[in-house]
Amino acid sequence: xxxxxxxxxxIEYELSNEQGTVLDSNKGFAALDFVxxxxxxxPAIEQxxxxxxxNENKKITLLPSHAFGLYDEAQVxxxxxxxxxxxxxxxxxxxxxxxxxxEATIVAADENYLTADANHPLAGQTLYYDVTIKSIRAxxxxxxxxxxxxxxxxxxxxxxxxx
Numbered sequence: 142x143x144x145x146x147x148x149x150x151x152i153e154y155e156l157s158n159e160q161g162t163v164l165d166s167n168k169g170f171a172a173l174d175f176v177x178x179x180x181x182x183x184p185a186i187e188q189x190x191x192x193x194x195x196n197e198n199k200k201i202t203l204l205p206s207h208a209f210g211l212y213d214e215a216q217v218x219x220x221x222x223x224x225x226x227x228x229x230x231x232x233x234x235x236x237x238x239x240x241x242x243x244e245a246t247i248v249a250a251d252e253n254y255l256t257a258d259a260n261h262p263l264a265g266q267t268l269y270y271d272v273t274i275k276s277i278r279a280x281x282x283x284x285x286x287x288x289x290x291x292x293x294x295x296x297x298x299x300x301x302x303x304x
Contacts, residue, residue, distance in 0.1 A: 142277045144193045146178035149290045151275040159267050172275045179288030183208060186270060193274045201270040212265030220255045
């Protein structure tokens with residue numbers, strides 16, 4: 142079987158940046174399962190996996206425009222600390238909710254202002270994925286409808302003896 146739309150694909154992956162620093166990996170842990178074509182992973186990775194077979198390894202390079210976007214200085218905000226002090230989230234690396242509902246990470250703080258960055262943490266970076274296909278199977282109708290694979294813990298809504 143090959144990776145195609147409406148298949149459940151399990152992958153092992155490692156994500157690195159241009160310096161070779163590993164940013165994320167599931168090597169040595171459970172595989173990542175997803176429904177191919179459901180749009181739950183980056184579209185460029187999904188596209189690169191079409192036609193792959195079990196145990197096939199793919200090296201995928203994503204430019205910022207195909208990953209998490211270009212870094213946008215207009216997404217960095219200076220906010221009065223008083224507006225956030227009551228939340229307790231006023232320290233560098235805290236994540237706050239902006240007035241428009243978006244999340245931003247505090248990158249600097251002083252006694253009067255917070256500097257918050259609403260860019261994705263990987264925005265502006267070229268990313269390198271090392272992906273190995275671990276398994277492929279046809280998706281069920283429920284998986285196609287929801288766009289999510291059914292794991293053993295989710296199946297039958299947790300009814301005993303169902304899975």
